[in-house]
Structures are given as C-alpha cells and as structure tokens.
Amino acid sequence: MNSNKNNENIIIEVKNLSKLYGANKVPAYEMMKNGTGKNEVAKKFGVTVAVNDISFEVERGKIFVLIGLSGSGKSTVVRCLNLLQKPTSGEILFEGKSILSFNKSDLLDFRRHKVSMVFQNFGLMSHRNVLENVAYGLEVRGANTTERVGRAMEMIEMVGLKGWEYKNISQLSGGMRQRVGIARALANDPDVLLMDEPFSALDPLVRQDMQFELLSIQRKLNKTVIFITHDINEAFKLGDLVGIMKDGQLIQIDTPEGMSSNPANEYVENFINSADKAQIYTVGHIMQIPSCLINSRDGANNALKQMRIHGVSSAYVIGDRLEFVGVLTLDNAVKVKSGDMNFNDSIIKGLPTTTEDTLISDLMPVAANAKYPIAVIGEGNQLKGIVSKAAVLSSLI
Amino acid sequence: MPEWFIKFPKEINFNIKDIIDNFIDYLIANWGAFFNGIKGFLKGFLNGVGYCIDRIPWWLLIVLVFFLTWKTSKKLGRAFLYSALLFCIGALGLWQLMNTTLTIIVASVIISIIIGFPVGVLVSSSNSLNKIIRPILDFMQTMPSFVYLIPAAMLLGLGNVPAVIATTTYALPPIIRLTSHGIRQVDTEVTEAAMAFGSTKWQALYKVQIPQALPTIMTGLNQTIMMAISMVVTCSMIGTTGLGQEVLISINRLETGRGFSAGISIVIMAIIIDRLTQGIMKDREVSDE
Numbered sequence: 001m002n003s004n005k006n007n008e009n010i011i012i013e014v015k016n017l018s019k020l021y022g023a024n025k026v027p028a029y030e031m032m033k034n035g036t037g038k039n040e041v042a043k044k045f046g047v048t049v050a051v052n053d054i055s056f057e058v059e060r061g062k063i064f065v066l067i068g069l070s071g072s073g074k075s076t077v078v079r080c081l082n083l084l085q086k087p088t089s090g091e092i093l094f095e096g097k098s099i100l101s102f103n104k105s106d107l108l109d110f111r112r113h114k115v116s117m118v119f120q121n122f123g124l125m126s127h128r129n130v131l132e133n134v135a136y137g138l139e140v141r142g143a144n145t146t147e148r149v150g151r152a153m154e155m156i157e158m159v160g161l162k163g164w165e166y167k168n169i170s171q172l173s174g175g176m177r178q179r180v181g182i183a184r185a186l187a188n189d190p191d192v193l194l195m196d197e198p199f200s201a202l203d204p205l206v207r208q209d210m211q212f213e214l215l216s217i218q219r220k221l222n223k224t225v226i227f228i229t230h231d232i233n234e235a236f237k238l239g240d241l242v243g244i245m246k247d248g249q250l251i252q253i254d255t256p257e258g259m260s261s262n263p264a265n266e267y268v269e270n271f272i273n274s275a276d277k278a279q280i281y282t283v284g285h286i287m288q289i290p291s292c293l294i295n296s297r298d299g300a301n302n303a304l305k306q307m308r309i310h311g312v313s314s315a316y317v318i319g320d321r322l323e324f325v326g327v328l329t330l331d332n333a334v335k336v337k338s339g340d341m342n343f344n345d346s347i348i349k350g351l352p353t354t355t356e357d358t359l360i361s362d363l364m365p366v367a368a369n370a371k372y373p374i375a376v377i378g379e380g381n382q383l384k385g386i387v388s389k390a391a392v393l394s395s396l397i
Numbered sequence: 398m399p400e401w402f403i404k405f406p407k408e409i410n411f412n413i414k415d416i417i418d419n420f421i422d423y424l425i426a427n428w429g430a431f432f433n434g435i436k437g438f439l440k441g442f443l444n445g446v447g448y449c450i451d452r453i454p455w456w457l458l459i460v461l462v463f464f465l466t467w468k469t470s471k472k473l474g475r476a477f478l479y480s481a482l483l484f485c486i487g488a489l490g491l492w493q494l495m496n497t498t499l500t501i502i503v504a505s506v507i508i509s510i511i512i513g514f515p516v517g518v519l520v521s522s523s524n525s526l527n528k529i530i531r532p533i534l535d536f537m538q539t540m541p542s543f544v545y546l547i548p549a550a551m552l553l554g555l556g557n558v559p560a561v562i563a564t565t566t567y568a569l570p571p572i573i574r575l576t577s578h579g580i581r582q583v584d585t586e587v588t589e590a591a592m593a594f595g596s597t598k599w600q601a602l603y604k605v606q607i608p609q610a611l612p613t614i615m616t617g618l619n620q621t622i623m624m625a626i627s628m629v630v631t632c633s634m635i636g637t638t639g640l641g642q643e644v645l646i647s648i649n650r651l652e653t654g655r656g657f658s659a660g661i662s663i664v665i666m667a668i669i670i671d672r673l674t675q676g677i678m679k680d681r682e683v684s685d686e
Contacts, residue, residue, distance in 0.1 A: 082593055112595030123590035127608040137594035140604070188594065 011191060011224050012058040012081065017090035019076050022047030029088050038247070050076040052248035053090075058241075060191075063218060063225040065235040067271075068245030074228045077245075078194050081226065082115045083107060094192075112141040116185040120197040122177045124169045130156065130180050131165040137188040155183040158217065175206035182217070192224045199234065211237055232271055236260070244268055283363060284356035286392070287376045287385035290316045296325050300336035300343055303328050314372055316383065317347050324375050324383040327351060353377045356384060360392060367392040421551050432552045439504075439558045446507070447500040455492055459483050462669060469676030479672070482665045489658045491640065495666060498629055498639035501557055505564035505625045510618070513569050517576025517617075518602065527577065534570040542567050542628055546635045555636035563632055568625040575617025579610030615678040622674060626667050640666075 020029055028045035032038060038049050051073040058064045066074045079085040081092060083099060092099050094114065102110060116137060117123075124133050132139075135152040143151070156165055159179040169177060178198055185193055198214075199207045211234060218225055229235050235242045236256035243253040244267075252264035263269040292315040294303045303315050307330055315333075317325040325347060332346035352366050353375045367374060373388040424432070459480045467476035486495050520530050545566050549559035583606050591601040607614070633641030640659045647656030 079589075084589055084592060108595045108597065110595075111593060115593075117590065117593040119586045119590060121584070121586050123584070123586035125587055125590070125605055125609065127611070136591075136604075140591075140594055140596045140600050184590075184594075194593075 009059045009061075010057050011060040011095060012226070013091075013093040013096075014057070014077075014081075015055050015091040015093070017051055017054050017077065017080060017092065018049075018088050019051040019073070019080060019085060020047045020049050020088045025088055033089075049248050051080070051087075054245075054248075054250040056243055056250060056253055058192075058224060058226060060224050061222045062240040063227055063238050065227045065229060065239030065242045066245055067229055067232060067235040067242060069230060072245040073248040074230075074245050075196055078117075078196050078226060078228050081192075081194055082111055082117060084117075112137065112188065114190055115192045115194055116188050116190040118178070118181045118185045118193065118195040118198045120200055122181045122201075124177055124180055124184075126169050129166050129168055130161065130172070133169065133180055134183045134187050136184060141188070151187055152183070155187045156180075158186070159183045159213070173206075174202050175210060178202060178210060179213075182214070186217070186221070186223075190223070192226065195225060195227045197228050197230065200230065207234070214238065232274060244271060282356065283354050283358045283360060283376055283387055286360065287356065287387045288373075288391065290373075290383070290386045292316065293318060293383075294328065295320070296347070300328075300333045300346070303333045304330075304337065307333070316375065316386065318383050321380065322383055323381040324353065324377050325349065327372050348372075351375065354387065363387070363392060421548060424552060435562075436553050436558050439553075439561050442508075443500060443504050443557055443561060446504045447497070450496050450500050450503065455487055462673070465673055466669075466676065469673065469679065475672075479669050483669060486662045486665055489662060491643070491659060491662045494638070494640050494643055494659070495662060497557075498641065498663075498666070501560050501564060501629050501632070501637065501639065502622070502625045505561050505568060505629070506618075506622055508561065508565045509569050509572055509621050509625070512565070513572035513617075513621070514576055514614075517573045517614075518580065518607070520573065521577040521580035521606075530573070530577075534574055537566065538570045542631050543634060545628075546632065550635040557637050559635055560629065560632035560637035563635075564625050564628040567628040568621045571620035571624065572614075572617045575620070576610070576614050579613030579617070580606050582613070583609040612678060615674070619671065619674045619678070622670055623667065626663070626670065630663060 018029060018032075022028065022045065024045040025047050028041050028047045028049075031044075032041045032049070032052075038052060041047065042049055054077065056064070066077060068074045076085055080087045081099075083102075087100065094110070099107075099110060125136065128136070131149065131152050134155055135143075135148040138148045138151060153165065156162060159182055161176060161179050161183065164172070164176070169180070172180065178201075181198065195214075199210050202210060214225075215238065217223075225238075227235075227238055229238075236259075239256060241253060242256055242259055244251050244259070246267055252259060252268050254262070259268065260272050263272060292306050292310045292312050294306055294315045294317055296317050296319050307313065307315055313330040315328045317328050319325055326349040328347050332341060332348075335341040336343050336346045351372065351374075352370060354363055354366065354377075356376055356378065363374070367387070367389050370389060373386040373391075375386055376384045378384045462483050463476045463480040466479045467473060470476070486492060516530070520527050542563075545563040546559070549563040549566075553559040553562060580602075587609060588601065588606060591605040596604065629637070629639065630641035630644060633639070633645040636642075640663050643659035644656050644663075647653070647659065
C-alpha cells in the first residue's frame with residue numbers, strides 16, 4: 001500500500017481487532033491466540049468467531065469499503081467502530097485516542113459528534129416524521145428547536161427530499177427512506193459515516209442513483225466513509241480502498257485497480273470475477289485497431305481495393321492528422337465508382353464516438369443501436385481504434 | 398393386589414394447607430397494621446375515583462361515548478348504537494350500580510398500569526429477570542380467579558377494597574407481559590440507531606423503544622381492562638357491590654330477569670370499553686401510516 005502515508009491523516013486505526021460471541025469467549029480467545037485453529041476453538045468452547053485479528057487504517061476524507069459475503073464479520077467490524085458491539089480484544093484508535101478506554105460520557109460524546117451510522121434496513125423510527133427522524137441525533141445531544149429544525153431542513157434539502165419534511169416514514173419509498181437515513185447521519189456533522197450495507201435493500205436502479213448521490217455528497221462535505229457491502233461492483237465504484245473479508249479475516253486491502261490487477265489469492269480473484277465486468281472494464285480494454293483505414297483524399301477506387309484486401313464491407317475514413325471523419329460502406333463506394341454519387345457525400349458522418357476511458361456499461365446503450373463498430377477517439381478527434389458490438393457484448397461474459 | 402396399587406396411599410400426605418393457613422394467620426397477627434395501612438390507602442383512592450365518576454352527569458357520559466366512538470370508528474351508526482346501549486343500562490335502573498362497578502375497574506386498572514408498566518419495562522431489559530417473572534405471570538394467569546378472593550378477603554376484609562386487590566392481581570399479567578414483549582420486539586436496527594446517535598439508555602427508552610412498542614402495550618392495556626371487568630363480577634362473592642352483586646343476588650333468589658338485566662349491563666359495558674380502547678389503538682396506527 002501507501003508507503004508514504006501521512007500519519008496525521010489517519011482518522012481511524014484498527015489493530016488486531018477480534019470479536020467472539022458466546023459464554024466462554026475469553027478462554028476461547030486465549031486459546032486461539034496461542035495458535036489453535038478457529039474451527040477447533042469454536043467447537044470446543046461453543047463460541048462464534050465473528051472477527052478474527054483484523055487491522056486496517058482509514059485516511060481522513062476517504063471512502064473505505066469492507067466487502068465480504070454474509071457472515072464474514074463485516075457488519076460486526078463496523079459495529080465495533082462505534083461500540084454498538086464491544087470487541088473481545090484489539091485496539092481501535094480514533095484520531096489517536098483509544099475508543100475502548102472511553103467512559104460513558106466520552107462514548108456518548110463520541111457518538112453524538114464524531115461518528116454516525118446508516119443502516120441496511122434504514123433503522124428509521126416510524127413514530128416520527130421525516131424531520132423528526134433527521135433531527136434525532138441533534139435532539140438527543142440537546143440542541144434547541146431552532147438549531148434542530150434549521151439543520152435538519154438543510155440536510156433534507158441536500159438529500160433531495162425538500163417538501164417531504166412532515167411526511168410519515170411509511171409514505172416514503174425505499175430509496176427515499178435511505179435518503180432520510182443519510183440525512184439523519186449527516187445532521188450531526190460527524191467526521192466519520194459508518195454505512196452498513198446501506199443500499200443492499202434497494203432495487204438496482206435506485207441503488208445506482210444513491211451511489212452517485214453518496215459520491216457527490218462525500219465530495220461536497222469531505223466526510224470519511226466506512227462502507228460495508230457484499231456487492232463488488234459497489235465496492236469498486238465507491239471505494240478509495242477496498243478490504244475484502246472472509247470468515248472474520250481481512251484477506252486483502254488495496255485500491256480497486258490494485259486489487260483487480262493483483263489479487264492476493266484465488267478467493268479474491270473469484271470475488272472479482274463475479275463482478276459485472278462492464279463496470280470495471282473500460283473501452284480501452286477491448287478496442288481494436290481498425291483493419292481498413294483510408295484517407296479522405298484517397299478516393300473510391302483505393303477504398304474498394306483496401307476493402308477487398310481486408311475482406312470487410314466498410315472502411316474508416318480519416319483525415320491527414322489521423323482525425324476521424326466517418327465511415328465509407330462498400331455499397332456507397334460502388335455507387336461512387338459508377339458515378340451515381342460524389343465521394344465526399346458517400347462518407348457517412350456524424351456517427352457516435354466514444355473515448356478510451358469510458359466504462360463499458362456506459363457504452364452499452366450506444367453500442368446496442370450502432371450500425372457500425374464505434375470509433376474510439378482521443379485528443380483532437382484522433383482515431384484510436386474501434387469497438388464492435390460483438391466485443392462489447394462478449395466482454396460481459 | 399394391595400389397595401395402594403390402585404388408590405393413592407393416604408400415608409403420603411404433604412399438608413400445605415396448614416402451612417398456607419398458618420402463614421395467613423401470621424400475616425394477620427403480625428402485619429395487621431401494614432394491611433390496615435394498605436386498606437386505608439386503597440379506600441381513599443377508591444373513594445376518590447368513585448367521587449369523580451359519580452360527578453359525571455349521565456347524559457355527558459352518553460355524549461362522550463357517542464363522540465369517542467364516532468371519532469375513532471368514523472361510523473355514525475356505531476356511535477348511535479353504543480350510546481343507545483349505554484342509555485339502556487340507565488333505563489334498566491342499573492346506572493348507579495354500573496358506576497360502582499366502573500369505579501372498581503378504573504381504580505384497579507390505574508394501579509395495574511402504575512405497577513405493570515414499569516415492571517414490564519424492567520423485565521424487557523433483563524433476561525434473567527424475565528426468566529423469574531415469566532413463570533410467576535403464568536401462575537397468576539392460570540390460577541382460577543376466585544382463589545385470589547380468599548387471601549384478599551382474609552387480609553383486607555369484605556367489600557370493595559379487597560376487590561381492588563384481587564382484580565389488580567388478576568389483571569396485572571397482560572400489561573407486564575405485553576409491555577415487555579412490545580419493547581423486546583422493536584426492530585434491532587431502530588434500537589441500534591437510537592444508541593448509535595448517542596442516546597442515553599433512558600433517552601432510547603422513552604424517545605424510541607416505548608413509542609415503537611406502544612401498539613403492543615395498548616393491546617396489553619386492553620386485555621388488562623377486559624380481565625378487570627370479568628374479575629369485578631367474581632368479586633361479588635366477597636361482598637363487592639355493583640353489577641356483580643346484582644347477579645349474585647338473583648342467583649340466590651332465582652330471579653332470572655334481574656340476573657339477565659345485570660348480566661346484559663355488564664356485557665354492554667365490556668363491549669363499549671373494549672371497542673373504545675381498540676378504536677383508539679387503531680386510530681393511532683392509522684395515523685402512523
């Protein structure tokens with residue numbers, strides 16, 4: 001990872017965190033520390049090892065994503081960070097201070113001002129309306145009504161729910177409910193947002209909206225986010241750093257690019273392969289060099305010759321500085337030769353183009369309607385390559 | 398074949414009757430002042446409640462039932478029906494007796510709430526307490542109701558005061574049980590959210606858990622009221638006045654008509670109270686949505 005990391009920028013540091021459930025967790029933990037395997041310990045003491053010796057650091061203003069299957073312990077980790085769950089052993093430092101040494105009032109203060117949480121099933125209070133839900137954190141910390149309402153209104157507007165302040169929670173759709181959840185978490189102006197699979201309960205389209213919204217909010221407010229998910233696409237889309245968990249252990253922490261190009265083991269590789277490739281692969285990965293290129297000054301005869309040599313039915317026409325002009329089809333070239341058409345008019349212009357770093361998922365709608373392979377252009381309209389419909393589709397398999 | 402093989406042997410004989418009797422005797426002999434204190438307090442409380450109920454003009458109560466029914470059920474016909482039924486109790490000449498019965502019910506339910514609600518909240522927060530309290534509640538609910546009459550009458554004498562004790566004892570379990578159950582079944586994430594935003598335990602309880610559990614708690618209250626109504630009739634056996642006594646007298650004198658009048662009045666009372674409390678509950682739930 002980052003060798004030149006700045007320690008001042010580390011907001012949360014987790015060291016050797018373990019969490020066991022069950023009556024005999026302390027002797028069980030001791031035994032595990034002395035090297036006995038997790039399964040053996042679990043069998044002997046009847047305990048569940050939810051989190052097993054994990055360490056990571058989160059930089060201020062970054063999005064750290066923990067990903068894993070259900071039961072991998074990721075939700076337990078995030079609950080340890082605000083002490084909803086008490087770790088069995090290990091250390092959690094917030095801005096250098098150990099949160100495990102907090103007394104009752106320190107802990108309340110920490111939860112009221114420093115961290116807040118967004119829940120998978122929203123965790124909204126159905127007996128309160130939208131405004132009262134958003135203002136809850138301010139209410140328990142003793143803010144006066146003016147401050148409470150003012151701040152809550154501001155947050156509601158930011159998440160796009162203006163006009164819904166006095167509605168009941170049951171009148172809201174899933175996506176709107178989670179917006180309330182996010183507004184509630186932001187109302188306290190915390191340094192860290194803990195998000196426990198916040199978008200898993202939403203349908204895919206709404207989920208994409210919310211991911212986008214989260215990114216734009218994060219960019220605006222520069223909050224540190226610790227985000228839990230089981231969706232690798234979501235993890236790669238949102239995370240500055242992604243940690244992958246299996247059976248309570250952290251297998252690999254890396255940037256999305258680093259992880260996909262350099263998976264730590266087969267498990268990580270399989271996890272990444274399960275990803276919808278369209279969301280991580282860009283056009284640059286799949287584009288080809290067009291076989292049949294002609295210059296706009298060449299004329300129809302040369303074009304026909306080139307097409308015959310390469311055995312294709314269309315040619316890409318470029319200008320002197322390699323700029324993309326259009327496509328000349330075989331039919332049109334024949335018409336030009338027989339004198340039915342002017343060479344310049346025969347070139348089909350105004351076709352859709354794309355760039356190398358476009359996500360394949362974003363190209364899908366264009367590719368679906370394209371008659372010819374789409375031209376990939378760079379600076380100054382320069383033709384870099386082409387992507388065929390077949391290449392787009394096959395990249396998804 | 399020896400006799401003990403078929404019939405239970407007389408030689409095996411644990412005499413708990415004497416133990417219980419001795420215990421009660423001991424209580425009467427040594428704790429008399431204490432029970433007199435309770436009796437005095439309950440009598441004062443009962444008189445206070447009775448005073449208030451007796452001051453409500455009969456027509457006002459009918460109008461009140463009309464408007465409450467109308468407001469909670471939004472049905473004009475039902476509102477007319479219930480107020481007409483209430484009017485019938487008066488027409489049967491049983492209004493005053495109904496007031497007496499109502500006084501004991503209201504007093505018992507108030508005491509049940511004062512004891513049951515906090516106990517329910519406590520039980521919800523502790524698994525070990527729950528393990529202790531649950532069998533006690535099961536015991537209280539399965540014990541035939543008139544068994545409570547004996548110690549109540551022994552310790553507090555005859556009349557309306559022991560009726561309040563017996564009725565409270567009998568009606569207490571549902572409110573404890575459903576308060577505890579209601580709080581326990583509040584969505585974990587909602588409780589977690591309350592804690593995650595820095596609520597103290599007390600704030601989480603009264604700002605989130607109790608309001609979220611309210612529909613269940615109200616169901617418990619409704620059951621408590623219904624059980625109180627049924628018990629107050631049984632209490633006539635220890636000289637409690639009111640509609641129950643009217644039924645008991647008619648049984649003794651074989652006056653079928655008199656018994657039915659009182660019986661119907663009790664039914665009307667029960668229906669109106671049940672529907673009104675349920676209506677208020679539904680009204681709250683609807684406004685939630």
